[in-house]
Amino acid sequence: MLARHLMTSNSMSYMKAATACIDLPALEHNLSRVKAQAPNSKVMAVVKANGYGHGLRHVAKSAHAADAFGVARIEEALQLRASGVVKPILLLEGFYSSGDLPILVTNNIQTAVHCEEQLEALEQTKLDKPVVVWLKVDTGMHRLGVRPEYYAEFVARLKACPNVASPLRYMSHFGCADELTLPDTQEQLDLFLSLTEGCDGERSLAASAGLLAWELSQLDWVRPGIIMYGVSPFADKTAEQLGYKPLMTLKAPIIAVREVKEGESVGYGSAWVCNKDTKIGVIAIGYGDGYPRMAPNGTPVWVNGRKVPISGRVSMDMLTVDLGADAKDCVGDVAILWGNELAAEEVARHIGTIAYELVTKLTSRVAMEYQK
Secondary structure (H helix, E strand, C coil): CHHHCCCCCCCCCCCCCCEEEEEHHHHHHHHHHHHHHCCCCEEEEECHHHHHCCCHHHHHHHCCCCCEEEECCHHHHHHHHHCCCCCCEEECCCCCCHHHHHHHHHHCCEEEECCHHHHHHHHHCCCCCCECEEEEECCCCCCCCECHHHHHHHHHHHHHCCCECCCCEEECCCCCCCCCCCCHHHHHHHHHHHHHCCCCCCEECCCHHHHHHCHHHCCCEECCCHHHHCCCCCCCCCCHHHCCCCCEEEEEEEEEEEEECCCCEECHHHCEECCCCEEEEEECCCHHHCCCCCCCCCCEEEECCEEEEECCCCCCCCEEEECCCCCCCCCCCEEEEECCCCCHHHHHHHHCCCHHHHHHCCCCCCEEEEEC
């Protein structure tokens, strides 16, 4: 019976365990949606954290509609350049030391400036040519950025610095754009527009939630991140409801189907006890692949056209689901952990996290397959 599913002595093929299937045409669809929703803005596609877990190079090379790319680390920018990406790249967190600056010049990488130390490094370092700089303003998130009372001083010093290309650019970041009832976002928007009124450079404020829900924040540039991958930034809406398509379908095979009797427990710590006779499916994915160990009993998994609940603690290489007493599922059948059939946002709600974390936590042993 296993011959039709598993490797045989007459075949060199084998069944992969955890696999993330990435739908690249869905990326094109999502970027076209961004363009439609922010028609007067250029698009800086955010591809940090390995393209939000989807593969940095593959995402960037398929994001034809993007006008530029945003990354968090200089290593990510250099990977893009090494793979042939020639569009503008911005370090959203800026450079970490003055030794990074010549690398930015050589590789034509733009940088945010958000603190005195970065400004001084620009003023004191000898460079072969100036760098494109985005002044990052703290409009209320209080994570990175120049406080409003120092804005004018930073603008004056950056404009006077020969290492800074003209014109200077301006950016900030919302802290609560996904929470539409809070006043914070409007306050941040008003402050940023007030500070930068009359500036001679381009501006950027909206990331995914901003460009979707706060139209006035769609300035010269928008910075789609999570929505570009078909995951919603909002707690009460899926990407599908917003007209976007998920890129990632995470799947793994069933490697055992076992009968379990009423009163028997499954998995480590006897965390789940069967309340009636049933069948348990063992799926070849676990926290060693990046599936969260804290996923509670009841977290949904898609198997053969229906949702079945995780039943028992997620272990390193496996998790178990309650298939039901009358289940016809077989070894070799494919389970979907999230994707088109089961939104990552729904899985995240059960686990008590956000879908951003699900897609970015996958480990290197998850096989990546790209559909073009």
